[in-house]
Amino acid sequence: MNAVFVSVPDAEGLVDQSGVSPSLIRMSNGGIVRNLMGDTAGNSHDRRIWGTKAYADLTDEDDIRVRVGGAGSGDFYTLHPKMDEVWQYAHREGRGGGDFWTLYFFAREVLFGEKGPWDVYSACDVTLAGIQALRSCGSGRTEEVPDFRDPAVRDRYRHDDFRQAHFDPARIFPEGHDESATGEFTSLMAECYGWGGRGDNLTKLRKARDGMRLAAEFAGPADHMKLITAVRELIAALPGLAETYRKLRSLQRRYPDCPAGRAIDAVLASGDEAWVLDTDAALAELRAFLEKGPAAN
Numbered sequence: 591m592n593a594v595f596v597s598v599p600d601a602e603g604l605v606d607q608s609g610v611s612p613s614l615i616r617m618s619n620g621g622i623v624r625n626l627m628g629d630t631a632g633n634s635h636d637r638r639i640w641g642t643k644a645y646a647d648l649t650d651e652d653d654i655r656v657r658v659g660g661a662g663s664g665d666f667y668t669l670h671p672k673m674d675e676v677w678q679y680a681h682r683e684g685r686g687g688g689d690f691w692t693l694y695f696f697a698r699e700v701l702f703g704e705k706g707p708w709d710v711y712s713a714c715d716v717t718l719a720g721i722q723a724l725r726s727c728g729s730g731r732t733e734e735v736p737d738f739r740d741p742a743v744r745d746r747y748r749h750d751d752f753r754q755a756h757f758d759p760a761r762i763f764p765e766g767h768d769e770s771a772t773g774e775f776t777s778l779m780a781e782c783y784g785w786g787g788r789g790d791n792l793t794k795l796r797k798a799r800d801g802m803r804l805a806a807e808f809a810g811p812a813d814h815m816k817l818i819t820a821v822r823e824l825i826a827a828l829p830g831l832a833e834t835y836r837k838l839r840s841l842q843r844r845y846p847d848c849p850a851g852r853a854i855d856a857v858l859a860s861g862d863e864a865w866v867l868d869t870d871a872a873l874a875e876l877r878a879f880l881e882k883g884p885a886a887n
Contacts, residue, residue: 613723615735625723635685651681711739725752762850771841775850778841781834782857791831792861798824799862802879818880825876832869835861 637648680687695706722733784790797820842854
């Protein structure tokens with residue numbers, strides 16, 4: 591197999607872990623796997639297989655949709671796989687049963703000596719694909735995915751010390767920073783992103799504001815009700831979000847040229863900073879929207 595990463599590292603060799611980081615992997619049989627990883631509005635566990643004769647969508651937890659006919663104009667059929675008792679149990683555990691089957695086959699191999707459907711080499715196959723895809727960021731070329739079943743290949747990589755570049759989270763502010771101010775950084779960012787069960791206020795902001803822009807084209811009342819709920823949630827969160835923004839901007843002005851300062855800039859740029867800080871006008875706009883109703887806007 592060969593792998594290539596489609597992201598580009600920054601000057602410090604770091605890949606943006608908050609964006610989209612897709613990779614393309616060419617399999618040994620010539621097939622292509624596209625792995626779309628990253629933090630986007632389209633996050634999902636979608637699994638789709640394209641072939642020259644048919645297409646299968648494995649995303650649904652219960653059914654499989656298959657298109658036959660060898661072309662995009664072919665017919666779709668819905669298949670309901672037959673599952674025995676163990677399969678049904680695995681299915682109920684979610685995530686396609688992936689977590690369950692890993693433990694199940696490991697236990698059977700240890701307890702009964704039954705060889706599982708994968709081993710250390712197949713584990714390397716799926717792990718090394720991601721490592722080599724990341725490696726291609728720095729090399730600028732497609733990287734092979736080594737097959738460690740071959741002793742000669744293992745020897746070739748025996749002293750390979752490639753590793754992902756990481757920044758030290760303890761050094762996101764410059765040396766000698768004022769900890770009485772920077773100590774709030776994590777909690778303030780958590781209010782925006784919802785870490786540790788906190789606010790997730792950026793999501794609330796985008797759900798409401800972008801939904802309002804689309805409201806005139808909504809197909810029915812169910813979407814109107816979702817938007818009404820989103821706008822009400824934003825009204826409740828907005829004063830606190832404005833205070834969070836003020837603290838973040840103050841912190842960014844003190845330490846603009848460091849990882850934390852750049853992260854704050856990115857948050858405020860995506861979070862409609864000027865609109866949020868004009869809080870009274872923003873609240874009036876949201877309440878006026880609710881008074882008219884989504885269908886009227």
